[in-house]
Amino acid sequence: MLRVLHAMKEEESEVSCNVDYRIMPVKCNTKCGRNAVLKRPKTGDALCKECFFWAFEEEVHHTITAANLFSPGDYVAIAASGGKDSTVLAYIMKLLNDRYNYGLKLVLLSVDEGITGYRDDSLETVKRNEQQYGIPLKILSYNELYGWTMDRIVEQAGRKNNCTFCGVFRRQALDRGAALLKVDKIVTGHNADDIAETVLMNILRGDIARLQRCTAIVTDSEGSIPRSKPFKYTYEKEIVMYAYFKRLDYFSTECIYSPNAYRGHARAFLKDLEKIRATSIIDVIHSGECLAVREGVKLPSPSTCTRCGHISSQPVCKACVLLEGLNKGKPRLGIGKSSKVRERLGDTVSNSGEGNAPHISQANNSAHDF
Numbered sequence: 001m002l003r004v005l006h007a008m009k010e011e012e013s014e015v016s017c018n019v020d021y022r023i024m025p026v027k028c029n030t031k032c033g034r035n036a037v038l039k040r041p042k043t044g045d046a047l048c049k050e051c052f053f054w055a056f057e058e059e060v061h062h063t064i065t066a067a068n069l070f071s072p073g074d075y076v077a078i079a080a081s082g083g084k085d086s087t088v089l090a091y092i093m094k095l096l097n098d099r100y101n102y103g104l105k106l107v108l109l110s111v112d113e114g115i116t117g118y119r120d121d122s123l124e125t126v127k128r129n130e131q132q133y134g135i136p137l138k139i140l141s142y143n144e145l146y147g148w149t150m151d152r153i154v155e156q157a158g159r160k161n162n163c164t165f166c167g168v169f170r171r172q173a174l175d176r177g178a179a180l181l182k183v184d185k186i187v188t189g190h191n192a193d194d195i196a197e198t199v200l201m202n203i204l205r206g207d208i209a210r211l212q213r214c215t216a217i218v219t220d221s222e223g224s225i226p227r228s229k230p231f232k233y234t235y236e237k238e239i240v241m242y243a244y245f246k247r248l249d250y251f252s253t254e255c256i257y258s259p260n261a262y263r264g265h266a267r268a269f270l271k272d273l274e275k276i277r278a279t280s281i282i283d284v285i286h287s288g289e290c291l292a293v294r295e296g297v298k299l300p301s302p303s304t305c306t307r308c309g310h311i312s313s314q315p316v317c318k319a320c321v322l323l324e325g326l327n328k329g330k331p332r333l334g335i336g337k338s339s340k341v342r343e344r345l346g347d348t349v350s351n352s353g354e355g356n357a358p359h360i361s362q363a364n365n366s367a368h369d370f
C-alpha cells in the first residue's frame with residue numbers, strides 16, 4: 001500500500017504540473033458545467049475528470065473497432081507487467097468489453113523475468129489486479145522456460161547487454177504463454193510514445209525491415225498468435241493521468257538493471273518535440289506508417305526456428321542463439337551483428353538464408369521491435 005501511495009505521489013507531480021485549475025477555476029470544455037481539473041496533453045482541452053475518462057475510453061474503443069482488433073468469442077491474453085500501461089489496459093479492456101459487449105474472454109498473462117526487487121514486486125500488483133478486475137492470471141517464468149533468471153544472466157553477462165536478453169526472451173515467453181493458454185489474441189500496453197520512439201530508433205539505425213512493421217497495430221505473421229496494441233494512439237501522459245485519477249493499483253518503479261540507453265535518446269528527443277508541438281508523437285507514427293519499401297527490395301520473411309519451432313526470421317531464432325551462448329558460458333556469443341554471431345557459433349546457425357536482405361541488426365532486438 002505504501003508503495004502504491006508513493007507511486008501516486010510521484011505521478012501526482014507529473015499530473016498536477018500540467019495545469020492548476022484550483023488557482024483560477026476554468027469550466028470543462030465540453031460544457032458539462034463542471035470545473036476542469038486537467039489539461040489534456042493530446043488536445044490541450046481543459047476537462048473535468050468524468051469528461052476526460054469518457055474521451056480516453058472512447059478513443060481506445062474507436063482504435064479497437066476501427067482496426068477490427070477482436071471478434072466476438074475471442075479469448076484474449078492481456079500481457080500484464082503490473083506497470084501503468086498494462087494495468088490501465090487490463091482495466092479498460094474489461095470496462096469496454098462490458099460496456100460494448102465485445103464478447104471477449106480475458107486472461108492476464110505475466111512473465112516473471114526473475115529480477116529480484118523489481119519483477120517480484122510488480123507481479124504482486126498483477127496478483128491484486130487479478131482480484132480487483134476478476135480476470136484470471138497466468139504467470140510464466142524465464143527460469144521454467146529457459147533455465148535462467150535475469151539475475152543470473154546479469155551475473156554472467158554483466159549489465160551492458162542485459163536488455164537484449166530480456167527483450168528477446170520476453171517476446172518469445174509471451175508467445176509461449178499464449179500458446180499454452182490457447183488464446184486467440186494477445187494485447188500489449190505499448191502506447192503512442194513507445195511506437196513513435198521505435199520509429200525514430202529504426203530510422204536512426206536504418207532498419208527498414210523493422211520500420212515497416214513497427215507501426216502496425218497488429219503483428220500477425222503466419223504460425224504466430226496475433227498481437228495488438230489498443231493504445232497505439234494513446235499518449236503515455238494520458239495513461240498516467242487516467243491511472244492517477246482512477247486511483248488504479250499499479251507498480252511504478254524502473255527496472256533495477258541498466259535502462260535501454262538507445263531508447264532513452266529517442267525518448268528524450270520525442271519529449272523535446274512534444275514540448276514544442278503536442279501532436280509530434282502522432283505525427284511521427286503517421287510518418288512511420290507512410291514509409292514504404294521500394295518494390296523488389298528483399299525483406300526477411302518470418303518462418304520457424306529449426307531448433308525450438310518458434311517464430312523467427314532466421315533459421316535459428318535469437319532466443320536460441322542467446323541461450324546457447326549462456327549455456328556455453330559465453331554470454332556475449334549472441335550479442336552483435338548477425339553475421340559475426342554466425343561466425344562465432346560456427347555451423348550451428350550457418351546458412352541463414354538472409355540473401356540480399358537489407359541490414360537487419362539482431363543486436364538489440366528488444367530495443368526496436370515489439
Ligand SMILES: Nc1ncnc2c1ncn2[C@@H]1O[C@H](COP(=O)(O)OP(=O)(O)OP(=O)(O)O)[C@@H](O)[C@H]1O
Nearest residue numbers: 079080081083084085086087109110111188189190
Ligand atoms: N513481464 C511482463 N509480463 C507480461 N507482459 C509484459 C511484461 N513486460 C512487458 N510486458 C508487456 O509489454 C508492454 C510494454 O512493456 P515495456 O517494458 O515497454 O513497459 P512499459 O512501457 O513500462 O509498460 P508497463 O507500464 O505496462 O510496464 C507492457 O505494457 C506489457 O503489455
